[in-house]
Amino acid sequence: MGIELKQVSKRVGAEIHIHPTDLVLDAGGFNVLLGTTLAGKTTLMRLMAGLEAPSGGEVWFDGKNVTGIPVQKRSVAMVYQAFINYPSFTVFDNIASPLRVARVARGEIRTRVGKIAELLRLTPMLDRLPAELSGGQQQRTALARALVKNAPLVLLDEPLANLDYKLREELRDELPKLFQDTGATVVYATSEPLEALMLGGHTATVHEGRITQYGATAQVYRTPNTLLTARVFSDPPINTATVDKQGDTFVFGDAAHWPVTEKYAVLPNGIYTLGIRPHHVTVTGEHADGVVVRGIVQIAEISGSESIVRVEVAGNSWVSRSHGVHPFEVGDTVELHMQVQRCLYFDSGGELVAS
Amino acid sequence: MPEEQNMAKITLQNIKHSYLRQPVESQDYALKEVDAVWSNGGAYALLGPSGCGKTTLLNIISGLLTPSEGRVFFDDNDVTDIPTIERRIAQIFQFPVVYDTMTVFDNLAFPLRNRGVAEDKVKLRVNEVAVMLDLEDSLKRRASGLTADGKQKISLGRGLVREDVNVIMFDEPLTVIDPHLKWLLRSKLKELHQQLGITMIYVTHDQTEALTFADRVLVMYDGTVVQVGTPVDLFERPGHTFVGHFIGSPGMNILPCEIRDGAASFAGNVLQTASPLPTADNERVEVGVRPEFVRFDDSGFAVEIVKIDDLGRYKIVVVRCNDSTLKMIVDEDIRIPSESPRISFDPEYTRLYTDGWVVE
Numbered sequence: 129m130g131i132e133l134k135q136v137s138k139r140v141g142a143e144i145h146i147h148p149t150d151l152v153l154d155a156g157g158f159n160v161l162l163g164t165t166l167a168g169k170t171t172l173m174r175l176m177a178g179l180e181a182p183s184g185g186e187v188w189f190d191g192k193n194v195t196g197i198p199v200q201k202r203s204v205a206m207v208y209q210a211f212i213n214y215p216s217f218t219v220f221d222n223i224a225s226p227l228r229v230a231r232v233a234r235g236e237i238r239t240r241v242g243k244i245a246e247l248l249r250l251t252p253m254l255d256r257l258p259a260e261l262s263g264g265q266q267q268r269t270a271l272a273r274a275l276v277k278n279a280p281l282v283l284l285d286e287p288l289a290n291l292d293y294k295l296r297e298e299l300r301d302e303l304p305k306l307f308q309d310t311g312a313t314v315v316y317a318t319s320e321p322l323e324a325l326m327l328g329g330h331t332a333t334v335h336e337g338r339i340t341q342y343g344a345t346a347q348v349y350r351t352p353n354t355l356l357t358a359r360v361f362s363d364p365p366i367n368t369a370t371v372d373k374q375g376d377t378f379v380f381g382d383a384a385h386w387p388v389t390e391k392y393a394v395l396p397n398g399i400y401t402l403g404i405r406p407h408h409v410t411v412t413g414e415h416a417d418g419v420v421v422r423g424i425v426q427i428a429e430i431s432g433s434e435s436i437v438r439v440e441v442a443g444n445s446w447v448s449r450s451h452g453v454h455p456f457e458v459g460d461t462v463e464l465h466m467q468v469q470r471c472l473y474f475d476s477g478g479e480l481v482a483s
Numbered sequence: 484m485p486e487e488q489n490m491a492k493i494t495l496q497n498i499k500h501s502y503l504r505q506p507v508e509s510q511d512y513a514l515k516e517v518d519a520v521w522s523n524g525g526a527y528a529l530l531g532p533s534g535c536g537k538t539t540l541l542n543i544i545s546g547l548l549t550p551s552e553g554r555v556f557f558d559d560n561d562v563t564d565i566p567t568i569e570r571r572i573a574q575i576f577q578f579p580v581v582y583d584t585m586t587v588f589d590n591l592a593f594p595l596r597n598r599g600v601a602e603d604k605v606k607l608r609v610n611e612v613a614v615m616l617d618l619e620d621s622l623k624r625r626a627s628g629l630t631a632d633g634k635q636k637i638s639l640g641r642g643l644v645r646e647d648v649n650v651i652m653f654d655e656p657l658t659v660i661d662p663h664l665k666w667l668l669r670s671k672l673k674e675l676h677q678q679l680g681i682t683m684i685y686v687t688h689d690q691t692e693a694l695t696f697a698d699r700v701l702v703m704y705d706g707t708v709v710q711v712g713t714p715v716d717l718f719e720r721p722g723h724t725f726v727g728h729f730i731g732s733p734g735m736n737i738l739p740c741e742i743r744d745g746a747a748s749f750a751g752n753v754l755q756t757a758s759p760l761p762t763a764d765n766e767r768v769e770v771g772v773r774p775e776f777v778r779f780d781d782s783g784f785a786v787e788i789v790k791i792d793d794l795g796r797y798k799i800v801v802v803r804c805n806d807s808t809l810k811m812i813v814d815e816d817i818r819i820p821s822e823s824p825r826i827s828f829d830p831e832y833t834r835l836y837t838d839g840w841v842v843e
Contacts, residue, residue, distance in 0.1 A: 164661075293688065294688075427667075429669070431694040
């Protein structure tokens with residue numbers, strides 16, 4: 129189903145929750161809303177569902193204005209972060225409940241619940257009560273209930289946030305597949321950039337009640353139009369610094385300078401904000417286009433396979449992320465290799481001018 | 484600062500625990516058989532999925548639970564039957580425990596005043612701890628106005644303020660903390676550990692938290708400790724297929740393996756591995772290799788690409804070979820062959836497993 133927001137806004141009292149927003153979702157696809165807590169993701173979903181009325185603008189489904197139509201008549205399914213199941217119903221009855229409300233024939237209920245249960249690997253648990261299930265199984269039951277309706281719009285609000293991370297990994301992998309063949313348009317809210325990338329599809333970055341960018345997920349990640357989008361779509365945070373383009377050289381204070389290559393040659397001389405992701409500033413120098421910058425170690429974290437270090441580079445607090453395990457002492461000066469071809473350059477208004 | 488003699492080595496000897504009154508079979512035990520030694524001043528993590536027994540083990544160390552079998556020692560003293568309060572343990576839980584109506588200062592002073600410490604000494608010690616935790620500017624504020632991470636720091640501060648603690652134990656302490664603050668608080672814990680040298684035990688299901696905090700990690704699965712090692716050990720040399728699967732994202736590929744004519748092979752392809760060949764017959768043999776150690780290699784064996792997930796920094800490529808699928812992590816700079824892809828495993832990080840356990 130096609131979903132479109134036309135200048136949709138939401139204000140509560142004097143507070144603006146959503147600024148006037150235009151958005152056309154990828155119909156029949158997976159759409160991620162990415163932003164921190166309170167960025168406005170849940171409000172956007174509630175406006176799509178009809179659980180809240182917009183203060184201005186219109187919501188359109190398949191070319192029809194549905195702005196005044198209540199949630200019951202919009203055929204949407206929604207799954208929340210907390211697993212909501214009826215505690216006294218078996219898994220079967222939980223999944224069947226929306227079909228019973230819709231007065232679907234008994235035989236068809238059995239067939240449809242059976243099919244969904246099979247898909248979500250809940251078949252052996254159909255006679256159990258939610259309390260007898262693990263967290264992952266409870267959330268799969270809630271998902272099954274949303275799926276069984278065959279709703280053309282499915283809204284998933286951080287549905288995996290309460291699960292162990294291994295389970296999260298598994299369901300993240302399964303979810304896009306589950307919806308692929310249903311034709312439903314899916315909207316999925318998350319605060320984790322990595323989760324957005326894993327889910328793929330399209331992503332809208334949300335910041336303080338505004339959608340800062342919408343497009344194919346990997347593209348928004350690689351080519352953020354603004355510094356704000358780059359910040360929303362980075363964990364650990366993207367590194368930034370002020371650089372000066374002087375003729376054929378970029379000058380990063382006293383820390384480093386490097387030649388302006390062909391693709392940046394068109395930029396006028398002047399001050400820019402450079403953005404570079406932590407994994408492009410590494411302690412190992414395996415890249416040919418690496419420029420050395422020096423940083424003072426502030427915090428170091430070593431996992432079994434990676435080293436993540438917060439360093440101060442010419443007065444900026446940066447994060448460097450490298451393969452392998454490297455020892456660091458707080459206060460030490462380290463040499464970092466910055467892949468300058470990976471730099472993003474933003475103008476004073478935070479707009480991307482070159483990447 | 485805590486005195487050296489106050490701290491202790493913790494030894495768990497043949498610990499078994501069942502919540503049933505008359506346990507019969509192995510499945511009746513939440514802890515099946517745990518032996519562990521936690522040296523004085525170490526930073527440990529207990530890592531495992533929900534239900535693996537890690538909280539049971541923590542409660543046995545703290546004395547909230549008496550084990551069905553086995554003994555607990557602090558240094559050479561058997562403390563199995565000694566109550567929690569006499570074990571001198573500080574505990575920090577998932578949800579911060581603070582007195583909302585008290586100031587930060589009074590919260591931190593509480594454990595000392597409770598023990599009748601003189602007020603001038605209380606003041607000295609609270610200020611010391613506040614400096615360690617960067618709380619010195621909020622000492623006069625009411626605790627109710629603080630954010631979750633501020634409150635969690637107070638919980639931690641109340642543990643640190645006592646100079647007689649043997650061990651500080653954390654049970655999923657960062658669950659309620661916002662993602663971008665997690666790593667600051669985690670680094671703070673690490674820094675405090677280095678500064679104070681108190682034994683710390685950190686319980687979590689989150690591999691990142693365990694691996695970045697601890698010098699040694701105990702991985703638990705189904706009531707037993709399946710591996711104890713440094714983060715690098717667990718990543719590079721998983722001792723059990725569960726460790727390979729649970730640590731790493733995505734986890735280790737675990738593939739069927741055939742032993743024939745003195746060689747190990749997967750899907751008809753002979754493999755070089757870091758393991759000797761298993762000697763016993765009739766055991767299920769598998770080969771384990773992490774996605775990080777699988778690469779495109781024209782001299783390797785043929786596979787079919789099923790799916791490519793672009794995660795920005797790297798791609799996860801799912802490939803199929805016969806009936807098995809496996810994952811590989813491919814850096815963003817590496818070209819993925821479009822025609823007849825072939826792959827190989829890095830022999831140094833490829834191991835054989837029999838019935839789940841590594842062959843060494």
